[in-house]
Amino acid sequence: xxxxxxxxxxxxxxxxxxxxxxxxxxxxxxxxxxxxxxxxxxxxxxxxxxxxxxxxxxxxxxxxxx
Numbered sequence: 001x002x003x004x005x006x007x008x009x010x011x012x013x014x015x016x017x018x019x020x021x022x023x024x025x026x027x028x029x030x031x032x033x034x035x036x037x038x039x040x041x042x043x044x045x046x047x048x049x050x051x052x053x054x055x056x057x058x059x060x061x062x063x064x065x066x
Contacts, residue, residue, distance in 0.1 A: 028053055
């Protein structure tokens with residue numbers, strides 16, 4: 001019973017990490033569009049895009065090891 005529970009927890013964690021990566025990719029995409037169209041504060045947009053790219057790389061690294 002304990003092994004089954006651990007397998008389910010691992011599967012749930014893996015699924016949530018993949019969803020997080022997908023969402024971060026989408027956020028990064030929209031930030032690049034904001035920058036390309038000069039929408040909003042460009043300095044803030046560039047900073048946020050860089051941060052989202054870093055988070056995307058971290059999540060991608062985690063997902064590749066699951």
